Amino acid sequence: MHTLNLGILAHVDAGKTSLTERLLHATHVIDELGSVDDGSTRTDSLDLERLRGITIKAAVASFDVDDITVNLIDTPGHPDFIAEVERALGVLDGAVLVVSAVEGVQAQTRLLMRTLQRLRIPTLIFVNKIDRRGARYESLLRAIGEKLTPAHIAMSATGGLGTQGAVSRPRTGPAFRSELTALLAEHDDALLAAYVDGDADAVPGARLHSELAAQTRRGLVHPVLFGSAITGAGTDALIGAITELLPTAPADADGQVSGTVFKVERGPAGEKTAYVRMFSGTVRVRDTLPFGSGGTTGKVTGISVFEHGAAVPRDAVSAGQIAMLRGLGAIRVGDAIGAPGPARAAGRHFAPPTLETIVVAQQPGDRGALHTALTQLAEQDPLIGLHRDELRQEISVSLYGEVQKEVVQATLADVFGIDVAFRETTTIHVERLVGTGAAAEFLDVDPNPFLATVGLRAEPAPAGSGVEFRLEVELGSMPYAFIKAVEETVRETLRQGLNGWEIPDCVVTLTHSGYAPRQSHAHAVFDKSMSSTAGDFRNLTPLVLMSALRQAGTEVHEPMHDFRLEVPSDVYGAVLPMLTRLRALPRTSSVKGSSYVIEGELPAASVHAVERQLPALTSGEGMLESSFARYRPLQGPPPSRPRSDHDPLDRRKYLLRVVRRTGARDEHR
Template sequence: MQTLNLGIFAHVDAGKTSLTERLLLSAGVIDELGSVDAGSTRTDTMALERQRGITIRSAVVSFVVAGVTVNLIDTPGHPDFIAEVERALGVLDGAVLVVSAVEGVQAQTRVLARTLRRLGIPTLIFVNKVDRAGADLGRVLGQIGDRLTSAAVALGRVLAAGTPAARWAPFAPDDPDHRARLVDLLTTHDDALLAAYVANERAVTPARLRAALATWTGRARVHPVHAGSAITGAGVDDLIAAIAELLPAGEGDDDAPLSGTVFKVERGPAGEKIAYARIFAGTVRVRDRIRYRGGHDARITGIDVYDGGAPVPRDLAGSGRIVRLRGLTDVRVGDPLGVAPDRPAGRHHFAPPTLETVVVPERAADRPALHAALAQLAEQDPLINLRQDDLRQEIAVSLYGEVQKEVIQATLADDHGLPVSFRETTTVCVERPVGVGAAVEWIGREPNPFLGTVGLRVEPGPLGSGVEFRLGIELGSIPLAFLKAIEETVRETLRQGLRGWEVIDCVVTLTHGGYWARQSHSHGVFDKSMSSTAGDLRNLTPLVLMAALSRAGTRVHEPVHRFRLDLPADLFGTVLPALARLDAVPHTSTLRGAAYLIEGEVPAGRVHALEQRLPSLTRGEGTLESEFDHYRPVRGPEPSRPRWDHDPLNRKEYLLAVARRVTARPDR
């Protein structure tokens, strides 16, 4: 049986989880429709999700339609949990983008649509809530064409919109207006179809148009639009038929070498790790020993596959499947299984978090338990970027927004019995090199106390390139383990630059490397004092790297969001000064009837304040969309962040700390 891995995406409250429930009911997987308000849905399993009525963690369910097993991944709609969405994107064959017929295209809808289009994921659009007062399919179709894609085409109309009797009426195959719209859209992509239409219009039959629609939907060039109501079930059966007909099932070879990727990690009842993975090729079996991140390997002790809506134990699973694996004790989100696939789940499609806060336990004795609990949360969401400051006994996490902070607080209290508070949320800046700097320390020469030579050059890299490590020495001149130790330490050290922020967009070149080979006395006893180890290179690298970085110099950059603000025209003059006070810079303003559209940029740290002030500024009529756009140099004094380790820029303090660390290790 073929498998289709399908993602459901939407702005929060567009009805995505309710649609998932309706799909399961229509497919015969469940006997009763769950309710988000009542907390009885199949995919919102966390207590917090049921209490708040929002999806926080992605969930997998399945159903069968037309001989195809559909693994449906329900993802969060709130932008604070975009990391969950990101991980799902790497394992999908297709998607359904849900838009509210009342609220229309919203901020997160635009972000999701752009990402799906950029990744080439075949996507159907479902306009939900047609039974609600204010539903207007024509208006929403206009917004879809204007704000999401010009390649969308409605496959029917809504009758009795805005009433409980609203229903979806598919266009007849020979409907002349619908046929004309399909021909116009499809012939822009299909030269053979255009030639056939020009030669003989009647030769392009409804069946041929439908086949072309399936082809170009499967190639993510065309996006069919359906509409209906997840609550009443209107239009859902037609959507299910379209999913089976228009979205391509996954392809793979069960006999090929194993290739998969982990997109979610959770803990089981006994605290064991459970890895959710997509198998792209090959077959995984219980008791197989499989390789994953960095050469790790482990034996699979259990496999679940999705069948009839729920995970069931199996001895094996083939390509195309979503599986739950046990036995991978130190697995992480994004880890490849076997041969790395072309689209790993760890690849970043959205901006990283731009905020951070310090988590403070209400009871000082809870600090070790707090770190352990946050470490478990970081397994599920690596982008919270858990950071422990041993010097100040503080633990910091990265955030997308205030709602995510509230969820972390509630999770720690409810699941771990740890009441916590938070320090003020601050903006996460970055540093970029502004010049070229180099430094070297030689083995056996003062002031280098380590048995190794390391020389590094730091220079600016292209925007968005992260950290690139290059070899400027001959490969093989030092052991591979030593090279790996230097590169790993370079990347770790650059998490804190001259002012404490992560250093990005730079190239680090190893210009010198040396060591003393293993030495022993005449009676064959190994002499540690005369033999270099990887630890010598690890301890020396931060001193050399920070010296080179100091000579290169860095500039602190702050994250900036692009915003789009719709507001009543009569408030335009009032809102502009308020935007200026929040350091928002409008770039364009366009009058559209009785409304103004303002587009511009605002520092990430001021977005929350703008969201809070917007209702009072616009009589509750303004709508704001914002998303990370770029980093810009900080204007005025550059902010700094306290270091959470011993500072290599303070040589005496650093060497004392290393000496204490080495002395504490019995193997050194």
Template structure:
């Protein structure tokens, strides 16, 4: 039996969880439809998901269509949980993008389709809610073509649009208009069909249908189906398209093991459960499975249990092969995003969405145990790596990074429900970044001057193109000293750059190691190791922050804040009231575009001001304003540069740094 790993993606409230329920019902996996509104949806298992009626964590269910086993992954639609969606993208064979026939193309819809097309993931479009008043068909189809992709074609029509009796009829060979539209679309990617189109020689319908499947599997075109997840209208046509138009999983079960972990859960006894897609090979219980997050020092875990998804349930198996989504127990050191197996997964997909741009301090309740809070937050960060924790040992505070206010509520509820810890939060602040203004260099030489460490480190910092991140290069020969010392320098450089001159993460820079030196291992006559005469990796880890920050100080840095792109629809009568508010919020709007009695305004606004605009818009527009926003880029901060308190030993203050580090070194019994 073939396998299809399918993602369901949508803007929040478009109906993707309801569609998941309908697919399971149609396949005979469940006997009764669950409801998002009353909290009985099968994939919304968290208490908060049931209370809020939204998906927060991705969930996997399965069903069979003909000879294809479909592993369906329901993903969150709210932009605060975009990190969950990102992790799923790397394990999909295909996707269904759900669009509401009533609300139309929304902000998250555009973000998701842009990424799906960029990654070339074969995608079908399902226009849901055709039974609701206000549902659109032709107008929405034009909007999708203009705002999502021109490579879309409707695969059927709707009768009784906007009523409970809405019916969806698929197009077929007997519909000449459909064949003509199909030929016109497919000819854009096929020279043979283009010749037939220009010469008005329409090919046979089976030829068009076969080419539709081929181009859909390549992510070039996107068949669109109208329907209703609530009534079931149009769903049988979508189910048929899953097996006809989307590609099945590939990979050899007799090859080397290769997979990717996309989700981590904790079992009832606290054990880690890893959700992974297997691209090749076979994993068996009691196998020792390499975890490739720490190359070249790989880690291993012993597989103690394997579960696969079978007709809606997770079933225990002694082994699982290529193409499957599995749950594995026993990989204690595994993290989200880790490759597993003896070879790396094919075509690993880099991060597609912007990192969180907000941060808040978690304040424990009066009776909360700070140690228990730290452990709980660490487990949450383990399940969602983008909830980055920052600890301030001086203030005894823990900060978490977030996408939005709803995510803050989820963290608060999860800590209360799962860990029994009550917390509140400080005011949310914006996360800035730093970039080097120019170039700078610094050097510390072994056994010279005030250098107390047995190592020579020289570093140069140079600006790099925006979006390039941090690159480390060697300007000295690799054989000049042991590789572990070079690796210690590189790892420390990357760690140190998490806090720049103003306390923000430094990005878009090139760091070159210009000098190196060490003392080889020395021993006394009786053969014991003498630390006072021998360099260790610790010397380089302790020295590198001083050298790097001295070089960065010479280069100087610029603080940049996140800026969102926005799309704002306001009634024409409210435009005059909205415009000055945009100015006060430091937004830069473009020329307004009149659309009947509504103005469309697009532009940019600092991320820190988006929440203010959201709060003020209803009163300015009598509730008729519609705002969409998404991360656009980083831009230099206007005015004084904001700072963030440091949480390290502060290598910018040499005296204080050495006092703290050397005290720690001596307490470890390794002073020299």
């Protein structure tokens, strides 16, 4: 058997989960179709998903077609849960992007398609809901060409469009052959020659089909199929396209073990189950596996592999398959199993959350339980960005939007029995270095109370490059554990810059190092007061780094979204002042029929305000699309974020909080 790991992606309400249900029914995995409205679908298993009628967590189902097992991953469509989609993208062999024949290409559709193309994931486009009133064909194909990809071809024609009797049938005939040949000829010289010479009709149909499959698998072209998940129209053609045009997974079962964790669940007793895509090698029950980046290992106590419509217990899982592994207690979403997988399996594909809110337990006695519960949720979704303020006994989380906040609240109540409230949602800013700064503190030189020497230089780095730690001292100048302690503390300290916001991109170089070797009194055991420990370096590093940052200076940046706003032409004059008040920066405006299309940049903090005001201003006819674009310097006084560390900017208070035995050490200096 071959394996194809397939993602189903779409804008919310395009019919993605209904299509998943239809595919499972058509391949005889389920006997009866479930309903999103009734909460009876196979992949929406959470109570919240059934209640709201939306997908919140990625789910895996499988079906067989001939000698291919298709692991179908149903992903959320709502933008608040884009992190679930991000994790799924890294494990896919191919994708089906679902577009509604009525609503057409929407904001999330465009974002998903851009990402699929950037990652070179072979993609089919399925136009759903051809049975709904208002369904379109020609105009929708034009929109796909303009907004998604010009390299597309309609594989289906429709009849009875917009009625319950709508049908989808394969396109054939000279016009279709000519269109297909012209599209494929862009990447095939032999077909180009035949097309130019007027011999396109002489090209065998089998040759065209094989070249279509080859170019689809390379992500060069995107076949478009029409149908209805509700009536089943076009389902067989879609299944045929999935198995014939998309690539199956490479299967090097004897290679080095390599896999990626894209989902983690906890059972009733708190035990973890990791969903893993295997890229190479074979994992067996009782194998001890390395995972993550810290040298952690664990023994596999159970394996289930997706086969024939369900997860079935197996003794082993091999390359290409998706499995549920049990027994790896410390495993987290995003961890690599064995050797790292493809770059896109661990990469960041979408923007980080730009909103933050403080979570407050309604009952003071639930504070400890709340932290435990949120920690478990962060294991399943690392982008929640759990942030604990020990000084104020507050916990904040990072979010994409208000719907996600409501889901977190409901999950805490239903699963953990904790009632919570949220304070006002605020925007997450970042800080960037303005210049270069350096600082150092030396062992046995006042005012340094620690048995350590640390010198650091902080320099700006390009946006998106991350934090890079370099050495300007010899690696053997002191024990590696001390160098590692400095690096880890640097990364931790950079989560709160001079104004309390994270510094995501910079280069920090260790310029000076020194330590007191292990010592002891005569006939006595090791004496911490005479010898350096990793704690000395962890306590000193924040003071040195903050001094370097002060010298370099930082600038607060706010998140900006690209936006596209379409409004009726008669309200254009009323919409512009609203955009100005909300600090939008329109770049272009154009006439589109009876509408105006405005494109530009909008602060992330203003997106929700535009969404709230737009319906009243446009009588419900305005359409806003927005997606994260970049961070830009903030004008005016920079907002600050309350510090949750020991505040190394205030040396006196910091030392009072972290130094416990300075006096004892001074006696031996």
